[in-house]
Amino acid sequence: MTISSTEPARDAEATQNNNSGVESTIPTIRVSNVSKWFGDVVSVNDVSLEVRPGLTGLLGPNGAGKTTLLRMICGLTRPSGGEITVLGEQVQNNPELYRRIGVMPEHQSTYDFMSGREFVELNARLQQVPDVSEAVDKAIEQVDMQDAQNRSLGGYSRGMKQRMRLAAVMVHDPEILLLDEPLSGTDPRQRIEFQELMDRLAEEGRTIMISSHILEEVEAVADRILLLVYGKLAASGDYHVIRQKLSDRPYVVRVGATDVRALAAGLITEPSVESISMDGEGYIQILSRSVRELQIAIPKAAQTLGIRLTRVDPLDDSLESVFTYLSGR
Amino acid sequence: MSQSLGDNPQTPQTPQIKSQPEGEVFDLGYRHYDGPRGGRGTAFLALYSDGLRTVMGLGRGVPAKIMPTIFALLALGPALFIVSLTSFVTLFASDPDEIELPGHEDYFQFTFIIMLLFAAIIGPALLSPDRRNSVLALYAVRPLKSLDYSLARWLAFFTFSVAFALIPQALLYLSFLLYDDSPGGYIKDHGRDLASFIGVGLILAAFMTSLAMAAASLTTRRAFASAGVIAFIFITAAVGGFGQEILTSDEDRQKYRQEHEPFKQHDGPQAPDGDAAHYLQLLILPDSVVEGLTGWIFGSRTEFPISPWWNVATISAITGAAFGITGFRYRKFGA
Amino acid sequence: MSALLSARNVTKVYGQTVALNDVTLDVEAGTTGLLGANGAGKSTLMTLFLGIIQPTSGQFSVFGEDGGDPIHAHRLIGYSPEYECLPPNVSAAEFVMHMARVSGLPRREARTRATDVLRHVGLDEERYRPMGTYSTGMKQRAKLAQAIVHDPQLVLLDEPTAGLDPAGRQEMLELIARTGHEFGISMLISSHLMGDIERTCDRIIVLEAGGLLEQGEVSRYTTDTETLVLEFDEGIEAVAEALSRWGIVSIFEGRALVIEDASPDDLDTIRDVVVETGALLHRLAPRAHSLSDIFRRPVQ
Numbered sequence: 001m002t003i004s005s006t007e008p009a010r011d012a013e014a015t016q017n018n019n020s021g022v023e024s025t026i027p028t029i030r031v032s033n034v035s036k037w038f039g040d041v042v043s044v045n046d047v048s049l050e051v052r053p054g055l056t057g058l059l060g061p062n063g064a065g066k067t068t069l070l071r072m073i074c075g076l077t078r079p080s081g082g083e084i085t086v087l088g089e090q091v092q093n094n095p096e097l098y099r100r101i102g103v104m105p106e107h108q109s110t111y112d113f114m115s116g117r118e119f120v121e122l123n124a125r126l127q128q129v130p131d132v133s134e135a136v137d138k139a140i141e142q143v144d145m146q147d148a149q150n151r152s153l154g155g156y157s158r159g160m161k162q163r164m165r166l167a168a169v170m171v172h173d174p175e176i177l178l179l180d181e182p183l184s185g186t187d188p189r190q191r192i193e194f195q196e197l198m199d200r201l202a203e204e205g206r207t208i209m210i211s212s213h214i215l216e217e218v219e220a221v222a223d224r225i226l227l228l229v230y231g232k233l234a235a236s237g238d239y240h241v242i243r244q245k246l247s248d249r250p251y252v253v254r255v256g257a258t259d260v261r262a263l264a265a266g267l268i269t270e271p272s273v274e275s276i277s278m279d280g281e282g283y284i285q286i287l288s289r290s291v292r293e294l295q296i297a298i299p300k301a302a303q304t305l306g307i308r309l310t311r312v313d314p315l316d317d318s319l320e321s322v323f324t325y326l327s328g329r
Numbered sequence: 330m331s332q333s334l335g336d337n338p339q340t341p342q343t344p345q346i347k348s349q350p351e352g353e354v355f356d357l358g359y360r361h362y363d364g365p366r367g368g369r370g371t372a373f374l375a376l377y378s379d380g381l382r383t384v385m386g387l388g389r390g391v392p393a394k395i396m397p398t399i400f401a402l403l404a405l406g407p408a409l410f411i412v413s414l415t416s417f418v419t420l421f422a423s424d425p426d427e428i429e430l431p432g433h434e435d436y437f438q439f440t441f442i443i444m445l446l447f448a449a450i451i452g453p454a455l456l457s458p459d460r461r462n463s464v465l466a467l468y469a470v471r472p473l474k475s476l477d478y479s480l481a482r483w484l485a486f487f488t489f490s491v492a493f494a495l496i497p498q499a500l501l502y503l504s505f506l507l508y509d510d511s512p513g514g515y516i517k518d519h520g521r522d523l524a525s526f527i528g529v530g531l532i533l534a535a536f537m538t539s540l541a542m543a544a545a546s547l548t549t550r551r552a553f554a555s556a557g558v559i560a561f562i563f564i565t566a567a568v569g570g571f572g573q574e575i576l577t578s579d580e581d582r583q584k585y586r587q588e589h590e591p592f593k594q595h596d597g598p599q600a601p602d603g604d605a606a607h608y609l610q611l612l613i614l615p616d617s618v619v620e621g622l623t624g625w626i627f628g629s630r631t632e633f634p635i636s637p638w639w640n641v642a643t644i645s646a647i648t649g650a651a652f653g654i655t656g657f658r659y660r661k662f663g664a
Numbered sequence: 665m666s667a668l669l670s671a672r673n674v675t676k677v678y679g680q681t682v683a684l685n686d687v688t689l690d691v692e693a694g695t696t697g698l699l700g701a702n703g704a705g706k707s708t709l710m711t712l713f714l715g716i717i718q719p720t721s722g723q724f725s726v727f728g729e730d731g732g733d734p735i736h737a738h739r740l741i742g743y744s745p746e747y748e749c750l751p752p753n754v755s756a757a758e759f760v761m762h763m764a765r766v767s768g769l770p771r772r773e774a775r776t777r778a779t780d781v782l783r784h785v786g787l788d789e790e791r792y793r794p795m796g797t798y799s800t801g802m803k804q805r806a807k808l809a810q811a812i813v814h815d816p817q818l819v820l821l822d823e824p825t826a827g828l829d830p831a832g833r834q835e836m837l838e839l840i841a842r843t844g845h846e847f848g849i850s851m852l853i854s855s856h857l858m859g860d861i862e863r864t865c866d867r868i869i870v871l872e873a874g875g876l877l878e879q880g881e882v883s884r885y886t887t888d889t890e891t892l893v894l895e896f897d898e899g900i901e902a903v904a905e906a907l908s909r910w911g912i913v914s915i916f917e918g919r920a921l922v923i924e925d926a927s928p929d930d931l932d933t934i935r936d937v938v939v940e941t942g943a944l945l946h947r948l949a950p951r952a953h954s955l956s957d958i959f960r961r962p963v964q
Contacts, residue, residue: 062829155681157703159856187701187856187872189959213829216859240919244897295897295944299935308928309935312948323830359784359847362777362815366739367768375765389753390794463749467810470714470743471766472735 026088027052028176028207029073034082035231036068043068045231046082051209055202057222058211059319061327064228066211067106070178073209074103086176099127102174104165106181106211112154116145116164119153120171127172139167142197158185166194170201177201177208183217195221219319227326234326239319244291249325250274251291254283256311257302266301273297283311372473373481380455380485400447400493407439408497412504419508433498433526434627437533444493444537445562448486452541453554455482456655461549479659483542483652490534498526525627532622536644539651546658666728667692668818668850669713674722676708683708685874686722691818691852695844697861697882698854699955700871706854707746709871710820714743727817739768742811742849746822749807752796756787756806759795760813767814774813781813784847785839801832805839812843818850819843825860837863858955862886870958878958885958888950892926894934895919899943906937922951 027050036044044065060066071077072084075091075098084090089097110119120139124132140149143163153161162185169177183191198221202208212218218225219239227235235242257263264276264284272293277285288294302309316325386393411431456479459465468478502523509515516523544557622640667690676684684705691713698706711717713726715737723730726737751759760782764774782791785805790798795806804824811819824840825833841864844851855861861868862882870877878885894914896903904914904921910933914921923930938945 059830061831157701159701159703185702185856187704187959188699188858188956189872190701192956192959213833214857214859215830292897292944295946296942299938299945302935303939308931309948310931311950312945314947317947320830320834324834327831360780361848362769362773364773365770366814367770369735371768371770372766375762379762388755388758393753458751462751463745463747464751466716466745466749467743467763468766469716470738470741471763472738472768473766474735 028087029209030085031069031073032083032085034069034072034079034084036065036072036077036080042231044072044079044228047228047231047233048082049226049233049236051207051226053202053205053207054223055198055208055210055221057218057225058209058228059213059215059218059225059323060228060234063230064327065231066228067180069228070103070180070209070211074098074101074178099172100174101176101178102169102172104169104177104179104182106184108165110153110161110165113152115150115152116140116156116160116167117149119164120149120168123168124171129172135171135173136167139171140164142170143167144193159187159190162186163190175206177206178211179209180211181213182210183212183214191217215318215320215323225319227323229327235322239322240317243317243322246322246325249289251288251294252315253286253288253294253298254279254311254313254315255286255298255309256283256313258308258310259305260284262305263302263307266305266307267297270294270297270301285315369472369474369477372471373477376468376473376478376481377485380482381488383454384451384486384489396451400443400451403443404440404447404493404497405500408436408500411436411501415504415508433501433522434623436498436501437494437526437529437623440494440497441533444490444533445558447493448490448537448541449544449555449558451489452486452538452558453545453548453551455486456542456545457549457551457554460546461551475660476656479542479546479655483538483655486541487534487538490538491530494530494534495527498530502526522627528626529623532644536648539648539655543651543654546655669724669726669852671709671712671724672722674709674712674719674724676705676712676717677720682874684712684719687871687874687876689869689876689879691869692867693850694867695841695851695853695865696867696869697865698852698869698871699856699858699861700854700877701856703873704856704871705874706856706871707822708874710743710822710852710854714738714741714820739814740817742814742816742819744804744807744811744819744821744824746826746854748803750795750798750803753794755794756782756791756798756802756809760806760809763810764813769814777813777815778809781809784843785809786835799832800827801836804828804832804836808839808843812847812849816849818852821851821853823855824853825855825857833860840864862955868955882955885955886952888952890925891951892923892930892934893917893947893949893951894921894923894945895947896921897944897946899941902941903934903937903943906941907934910937920947926950 029051031047031049031051034044034047035042047065047069058066058070068077072079073086073091075094078092086097087100091097091101111122114122117136117140120136121132124135124139129135140146143166145160145163145167148156148160149164153164156164162182166179166182169179183194186194195217198208198210202223210218210222224237225235225239225242226233255263260278260283264278267273267286268276270293272288272290273286274289275287277287279285286294286298298312299309301307316322382388384397386395386397414431459468465478502519505519506512506515540558540561541554544554544561545551547557548554622644625640669691670689672688674684674687675682687705687709698709700706708717712719713724715726725731727740729736750756754762757778761774761778764777765771769777785808787802787805787809790802795803798806804827808819808821808824811821821840825836828836837860840851840853843849844864851864853860853864865882867880868882868885869879894900894903900916900919900921904916907914907921907923912923912926912930912933914923916922923934934948
């Protein structure tokens with residue numbers, strides 16, 4: 001995915017094939033220099049990005065502008081500045097385009113008196129789906145809600161409502177899915193099923209954007225992420241690559257070995273090592289700002305000293321730490 | 330330890346008590362609590378005093394204090410007015426005894442309306458917000474038994490209702506007392522007045538409090554409860570009024586007019602002779618129930634269509650039912 | 665060690681819905697996580713132990729007392745519900761002090777305890793402002809404060825990270841971990857997020873659709889396996905090839921190289937191969953089981 005951002009483009013064209021193996025060159029969603037302000041409050045500040053088929057995670061702290069951005073993408077709000085195109089067209093007042101988009105907002109009331117199935121049917125009809133019954137069956141099956149489909153929504157648990165809402169959003173077989181906190185209220189088993197469902201949908205060539213606070217979930221599902229902080233795009237792409245590019249950020253590795261102190265003594269002479277400390281569990285933690293050099297130095301020092309390495313674990317490798325670092329800058 | 334250089338070691342020195350430098354680091358970490366722990370009594374008291382604060386709007390920002398202030402003024406204002414009227418009349422009128430000044434009983438007529446509004450508007454603040462904010466769940470896991478919460482709140486509001494009813498009356502009493510020629514004699518002569526207004530005040534306070542609490546316990550929104558209380562009074566008044574009209578035949582009306590024309594000083598409710606109408610009016614219309622009761626207690630009324638004990642029964646029944654509703658709504662609370 | 669809370673064959677039925685189905689479990693001292701989806705029965709279980717609702721059938725005991733004498737138990741328990749429960753027009757300082765008093769603390773001690781506890785949960789000047797002006801994070805802290813102000817032995821927290829963004833969630837989990845370990849208060853934390861439980865709890869109880877799925881020590885579920893996972897920033901193919909020449913079979917899994925049944929001696933070979941090929945070693949670690957494995961097993 002090519003990213004054009006206000007920061008100097010430094011992201012190499014990482015081989016971002018979508019799962020179907022076809023290199024897509026046409027971005028499904030293109031956001032160009034988009035801003036949105038409400039009076040004095042600038043909610044989205046000159047953001048440019050592109051979203052391609054596959055699964056993209058949209059992240060950011062509260063108030064970062066994620067929801068506003070999503071609303072602009074689905075045409076609910078007009079950008080104050082800049083332009084958004086979806087599948088090459090403007091979204092506003094474009095009913096044909098709406099048919100190809102499915103949106104699941106974070107907070108949505110459902111008609112509690114309806115049954116789950118009726119709710120999905122309603123959406124199918126609103127979207128003028130040709131064969132309603134079949135589409136509804138398929139959508140409900142995809143979210144594994146066949147048993148409960150005829151019960152009223154008022155009796156559903158939160159996780160069940162979420163799944164039914166997802167079915168309603170998918171019933172018209174949209175190419176593009178925008179989901180805001182789709183996993184809230186679901187349990188781990190449902191989340192695993194959701195991940196599998198998302199993988200399947202992405203493989204079919206759809207463009208799916210998921211906004212979530214639960215970073216470990218996004219990590220598991222998304223191919224790439226977009227991180228918004230205070231209305232600006234702070235990072236995009238594969239978070240491992242992002243992590244590598246945060247070269248001015250200290251890198252902490254936890255190392256286990258048969259003789260950690262000797263290893264520590266050997267490594268402390270390395271210029272790439274800033275500090276070494278013992279943690280309470282028998283490992284050493286090495287702080288460095290030269291990732292590459294350290295990655296070479298550790299096994300080499302172990303080999304030279306005849307020490308067996310049992311563990312090398314970068315401590316801040318998670319999406320969470322990348323997020324925390326970037327949101328704090 | 331510290332001796333200045335050059336001191337002669339032979340010379341006996343007064344020991345210079347320069348103490349060792351001292352320092353201490355205090356543990357600011359979490360401490361467990363080993364102090365006294367009260368039981369239901371402390372909890373009850375806390376709920377009661379919190380209730381008092383709620384009525385007065387203390388610790389809840391400025392907007393919460395507006396209504397209580399208005400009501401305080403409303404309660405005292407007329408009393409102060411009568412007091413000044415009394416002093417004016419006493420001091421400047423040629424024959425003070427000839428002038429009829431509003432007395433305790435009359436004041437209660439006015440007070441009834443104001444107390445009603447007070448109960449309706451402020452009363453629910455004690456129960457509805459806690460329900461609305463789901464704070465009750467937090468109380469439910471405290472050492473409280475089922476009636477503790479509602480009773481504590483009831484008492485808090487009752488305290489203010491009583492104050493509302495009695496303080497102005499006390500003011501009146503004092504002013505009458507002081508402006509009388511012989512205060513000592515006044516006390517002796519008007520003992521019944523004192524007992525009466527205290528009694529009626531307590532009854533009214535209990536009645537109003539129970540109504541307000543019952544309404545509040547039925548809804549999470551304060552405004553609905555307020556509307557409910559007011560509606561109760563007005564609707565019963567309307568029902569009673571209509572019912573009374575319907576049940577009174579023209580004959581009865583004429584008969585009544587003949588017997589009671591001209592009216593006496595006490596412009597009480599039109600009391601037709603029909604039995605059904607009697608009961609209807611005296612049992613349903615809270616304000617006339619209260620009036621009848623007041624008249625009876627104060628002794629100003631000697632004729633009653635039906636025994637005033639029925640009025641007592643009605644008031645007690647309504648109060649009891651209201652209290653019961655409140656208790657019922659909170660029955661699952663706590664233990 | 666006797667359990668703080670025990671349930672034996674507890675069932676709770678609401679009309680058509682079975683919220684809890686014949687559940688038997690124990691909550692011991694320490695930090696215990698209650699994991700399950702919304703509707704799995706977590707809140708029902710908690711409110712049951714708290715005495716707010718009664719079971720349809722079955723027995724339970726609280727601090728050793730059958731059915732739990734609420735008056736006694738409530739002194740030893742603190743509760744922070746999932747939903748909003750703070751009056752918006754009152755300040756945290758006033759509210760927490762009031763709650764302390766309702767828990768039986770005398771006036772002066774209530775005030776000092778409230779002040780201390782608010783400091784420990786990290787509410788500074790905000791404590792004097794009405795709670796309606798608080799952010800979600802501050803509200804969660806205030807809820808925790810009123811739950812521990814009377815120094816209970818056990819605190820029940822229902823979804824304490826609900827509504828928090830990642831930074832807020834991190835802070836809240838750290839606070840909870842501190843409360844459990846530093847302050848020495850046992851906790852029962854319910855959440856539908858595994859990460860919450862993993863980061864704070866020693867023990868775990870898993871509920872699914874009203875029934876008990878698992879209970880035990882978290883460490884039991886997160887043991888290392890025999891499988892080794894290698895990740896490289898560069899040179900992964902060279903390493904795989906070199907390893908195979910040494911007779912070590914490795915499989916590509918995404919961006920990682922996985923070696924099953926690795927022996928300790930293999931570690932030396934791996935190290936030497938890495939040095940030889942000049943690959944950039946990003947990670948070398950045994951794959952650990954995770955809590956999510958519980959959910960990958962087929963449903964009984």
